Amino acid sequence: MSEVIKTATRDAYGKALCELGEKNEKLIVLDADLAAATKTGMFKKAFPDRFIDCGIAESNMIGIAAGLATAGYTVFASSFAMFAAGRAFEQIRNTLGYPHINVKIGATHAGISVGEDGASHQCCEDIALMRTIPGMTIINPADDVEARLAVLAAAEMNGPVYMRFGRLAVPRVFDENYRFEIGKGVYLNRGTDVTIIATGLLVERAIAAVELLKAEGISAALINMATIKPIDREIVLDAARATGCIVTAEEHNVIGGLGSAVCEVVSENLPVPVLRVGVEDTFGKSGPALELLEIFGLNAANIAEKAKRAVSLKK
């Protein structure tokens, strides 16, 4: 068996920025004193003249990004998810979202898998916050391959984008043939009994859940949903139609994230049972990331358990 490649999506983000920097001279990257951690430091090293450190002032950084963008720059602004979506929520809402300004937010260290830093830094609310801003695009890539493609695609589109990356090195899910498109979910497995819709680092765990279910005679489909907004309504409804029940899986509060987005589509169009795997409306805590993912039920066993319950709820 070949060795599984493990890379944090934040690393892919930093590399993709460097790749973009080569092609686009109007690309500027901002950070708020976290360049080493968000991996924008790679871009800083390659293009020092187009990297601006705004210091520990995320709200101001968003405004600066907006100003630069109105003058014709493509701007990526980075911090941890907590301080980008959290601290600077209203700046993102009013100064980027309302005028629909072409700024990309590269938010790293999202979710429980931040690990030892604990609850103050483990942002499980960012997707919910960003989802309420009209016109915001939200992408939560599953691995380094998808993260790279997401960054390249975000740079191509006009308008604000919130990109969510992780600190933890995660196994590669996709190969070089993978095609990424903003707003499109992708079937990774076809099945008949239940559909698992997963995003971010839960995708790899959902792949394992499919195997667990298979061993118990349950046929599970699996969709990777990298774009949380705009949600791919067609694929969600296709899943509802094909399997009659759905389980969502995300490293985010069960309130307001992928699970909510899927429920909204299903309940208004084709009501079927939807069970959500996520952080159960609680704060995180310190500990090694892999341990925390188990403690908070963000694992294959819990996805499989919820899938079985979803199947049992079908009429």
Next chain:
Amino acid sequence: MDTVEKKRLSKIALLIRKGVIEGTFNAKSGHPGGSLSIAEVLAYLYFKEMRVDPADPKAENRDRFVLSKGHAAPALYAALAHRGFFPVEDLKTLRKSNSYLQGHPNMNYVPGVDMSTGSLGQGISAAVGIALASKLQGAPYRVYTVLGDGEIQEGQVWEASMFAAAKKLDTLTVFVDNNNLQIDGTVEEVNSPYPIPDKFRSFGFNVIEINGHDFDEIEAAVKDAENCKDKPTAIIMKTVKGKGVSFMENAVNWHGSAPNAEQYALAMAELDAALADLDA
């Protein structure tokens, strides 16, 4: 500034004031007090200083203006309308549900508006971003922003100021409209920002204190800012809230309420009389 020029600008300031009264009266809401206090600085910037072209409002090398105190939109709209960006008649549609003239400026709806603002403390950051762009591009344009004296209670103003000075953004000029009043009372009563000049100076700004209703002082300060290298400039303007309408002057209740029909007639009569005086 010669008397002819001063008279021209004074007239425009009065037209801006009339636009403020017209807009807020028709809207039955809005912020006349803090709009009236910035009529002179807007008249000076849009009719003497800034390189802007109503026929090409997005011109790459235009000077930029960000109304950080976005609630003074009625004054900005009046300045833009009289400068030719859109019909003066439209000022009457302020805040109406079928109008592009939103309660606070929207850059995508209103020709000539360079940044959407309204949430205090955020406009200055965008202005700083634009000034950074001008510096990175080596572009010739300058960036102006007007803050309220209550607005500078927002912490983001000081994040932006620290950054602007640290990056030596000398194309940035920040005006503070020091009319001394905010919604809950005088700025001192609420949460004193004084001494304002010392604060900007300690943040690394070139600081100039002026009477915000005096065109000679405004012009001298703006020229000083243009000549100042490696530092952003803060121009602290002593102003009168409600300036130009006797019953609105220095009255906190005119921060966010509109004139009724009787008050509208009285205000317009005063402003028309002032216009007639200029021509006398």
